[in-house]
Amino acid sequence: MDLGALVGGGVALLVGLLSWTQSRSTNRRSDFTAITEQLRKDLVDERTQRKLLTSYVIEIWRWAKRVGPDTPAGPAPEPPADLDLTPWRP
Numbered sequence: 001m002d003l004g005a006l007v008g009g010g011v012a013l014l015v016g017l018l019s020w021t022q023s024r025s026t027n028r029r030s031d032f033t034a035i036t037e038q039l040r041k042d043l044v045d046e047r048t049q050r051k052l053l054t055s056y057v058i059e060i061w062r063w064a065k066r067v068g069p070d071t072p073a074g075p076a077p078e079p080p081a082d083l084d085l086t087p088w089r090p
Contacts, residue, residue, distance in 0.1 A: 052083040 059077045067073050079085060 048082075049084055052080050056080060056083060 056077075056079045063077055
């Protein structure tokens with residue numbers, strides 16, 4: 001066998017292996033970036049919903065303090081339009 005062909009093949013194999021590992025690490029980085037962006041978006045949405053839910057619960061609490069046991073209740077306050085109550089609705 002020709003020594004030059006073996007060296008060339010070894011170098012080509014080494015370059016291919018290095019480029020493959022580099023592309024894998026780049027893919028991992030982009031996957032990590034996509035995952036963290038999605039988690040940040042979910043966290044912002046969750047915080048918004050918690051604020052809305054807390055304000056709604058406080059509003060119901062104020063309504064309950066205003067309406068005593070011997071007074072006609074009247075309708076409870078409606079939830080904010082952007083409050084997502086789908087997990088609690090059938």
